[in-house]
Amino acid sequence: MWAVVAGAVAVITIIYSLRQWRNPECNGVLPPGSMGLPFIGESLELLVRSYSLDLHPFIKKRVQRYGAIFRTSLIGRPVVVSTDPELNHLIARQEGRLVEMWYLDSFSKLLKMEGENKISMLGLIHKHTRSIALNHFGADRIKKSLLPQIEHCVNKTLREWSRQPSVEVKRAASVMTFDFSAKYLFGYDAEKSPVNMSEKLSNTLKSLMSFPLNIPGTAYHKCLKDREEFLNMLRNITEERLASPEKHRSTGDFLDQAINIEGDNDQKVFSSELIINILFALSFVSFDSISTPLSLTIKLLADHPSVLQELTAEHEEILKKRENPNAILTWDEYKSMTFTLYVINETLRLGFVAPGLLRKVLKDIEYKGYTIPVGWTVILANPALHLHPNTYNDPLTFNPWRWKDIDRDVVSKNFMPFGGGVRQCAGADYSKAFMATFLHVMVTKYRWKKVKGGNIVRNPILGFVDGIHVNVSEKRD
Template sequence: MWTVFGLCVVGLIVVWFTHWINKWRNPKCNGVLPPGSMGPPLIGESLQLIVPSYSLELHPFIRKRVQRYGPIFRTSVAGRPIIVSTDVEFNHYLAKQEGRLVELWYLDSFAELFKQDGENKTNAIGLVHKYVRSITLNHFGIDNLKETLLSQIEEYVNKTLQTWSSLPSVEVKHAASAMIFDLTANKLFGYDAEKSPVKMSEKLANTLDGLMSFPLNIPGTAYHKCLKYQNEALNMLRNTVKERMISPEKRRGDFLDQAIDDMQTESYLTEDFLVYFLFGILFASFESVSALLSLTLKLLAEHPTVLQQMTAEHEAILKNREDPNSTLNWDEYKSMTLTLGVINEALRLANVAPGLLRRALKDIEFKGYTIPAGWTIMLANSAIQLNPNTYKDPLAFNPWRWQDLEPQVVSKNFMPFGGGIRQCAGAEYSKTFMATFLHVLVTKYRWTKVKGGKISRSPMLGFVDGIHINFVEKHS
């Protein structure tokens, strides 16, 4: 009798397990789901996504599935069902549907970094998003760049490169991370890296290491370490906000001061919100600009003709100045045709993030497929920016191609800073920083790559062993 009972139990478990597997592999949908595979239950296809590749080509996770299923396919990452789109028209359409069909969304491992009081604040819409964009543009937008920030960036870059030139070599990704972090943090809340007892940039770097890891919060995992360093960084920011709020004499009229003043009129602005807001801005600028700068120097080192012509462009700017001792101005920045082409080309090839994430607010119909409400959508613009139908020889570093591309083609096929109302408010700040760095570099320094530079995508852009460069002042 016990044998029969045991066989019945086993049979029930097998039936239940089979039903569960079938349900996982064939999710409910009020229509036809895009083709694809959900992978094993819970884990999904997470491991395939984080397996590194070692070239500027599209990450194999996306490339192989596009070849098998087409430009729109389904998958699962970290237990969450995801639709991945490399379709130009669909991505462009969704970028304009913020708050109607889709909302901002992050994978759990990233979203957890921006939670407060158990609530995810990354998908803020309406008044909150308008405020975030407004205050960011007020301090890092074009007007402020023209008036004061451009010259401050140049001064800071001069100081940084002087320090780098005193060293045998510099691992650019790490050094650039600290450079962009220290300047941005200074503009946000007066952070002084030289006086700070703890390097906040190192906390952010350690947080980033676990960003794309599986969100398993147990001791010893990369994600657990990631959260540990994140908490340390948040505590430092929390102390900064508290100190400013209770010490009016320390006001500087900066970003943080404006946010604190706005707490009187904007109910959603809390002390905790400001802490996470500052963290988010620092996090975004920290990784994207340092990865982009590292790749740019690697590409320039490998293409001496581009470097030679770009150097001539910047030397012409110095030659045409009435006052040779004046600093870079906005008109000069906008005249850097080749340099801006170099930056755009590096942005196109870098694809620092694998894609933009949104969540469907309702069922979305497109080309006969239905994307269920609640599903995550990855707009894989990395694939679009490497499309040979738009960019001839897409893996080639060709900054001159930007002189011939039509504006309407660029608007749909080049979105390194996002699109629609979610386009990054710090986009111009990042590009201006890059151009200013290159201006100082090629007019005042000689530089050579010492070692490293091998690309690694996992799927975010990185380098296997960094890229080490020796900087030498031209007059020395």
């Protein structure tokens, strides 16, 4: 008898829980959609591979079914996905009031130490972090001193590539951009370092979209070990700076400024542990934000000879105007690269690395009759904006010339490769300058051909099935 009663109670409880899961509480009307299975939600569909630059099927199918705004659940979290440009623009402008920055649990836990959530803390000190980042990677720094340093790095890298039978571009470009950025972040010297930090970071990135299950044998467990080794290196560097300030006073990198910046009452703004985690987060950004679009650019140029021809002509014209063809690239020359910027914009439009930007809702958001509840996550699916046929004619076609005639007001709400609002990436100018400089050196001094790979895959982060391998050789006059 009691067994029957217990069984009935269990069934009722399960049914009630499923009903609650599928119909979450809301002080209004939720956007349409499905919550999927408990805990898992609809996560497995998001991780299905797609072999196209088109919008990931997870989002595309639901937009067709539910409209521009829909609800779902990913790894047990209630989520609203927005492909609506007005809502995305609104949320970008309301950072810190309606929403705050948030990441999937697998990444949030990578930036979490005991007793402190680093993502939340980064939100609170965003003003200081952004200011320091702009000091070292902003337009003024690029103009004054960084541009020739980038060119020197690119020249060295391409010489090394030309001495190899072939190079896997994504991996090699990641190492190039990380080693260069890390020098200005914390004085990293790849040639002298006993540990290959870019390799540790690469292993960590591989598990970014994995379930956060810390069990031996899982990818996430391996990711945590590599993350700890990377953090320990940053910790050692930071502690050495703190122990010997006189020795490192003239370093002048991001770490040096972060250590010494003071707030009210002459108190240090950043603790040493927070500095370490900020450096870790910025290392993530420097590792992937340039290398992936740069790799995609090389693939697209190889596939579109007419674009490569006009790009090359623009850079050869720059050399013709110089008194000394071997002079270093100047700021004015960089700013004259009109078609190069078109190519970069078009690559960024097609090649948005992640499926969207994640924000956590701080207050109920009312929009077009729907309510997005406090505590939920919003995914600003900006790739959908980049591929909307009403804004970009024939959106899946690589067409840099389209940027000649696109209205700036339209672009401001429908082109957000570096985020928007107060969370506009401080490294946006740096990324574009690095890509433009790389293209300048590559098309004026080198030839290359794709020898293997280049097939696109999204799962849901953009990548290549077997990488993209190229053979690089110096031009001989």
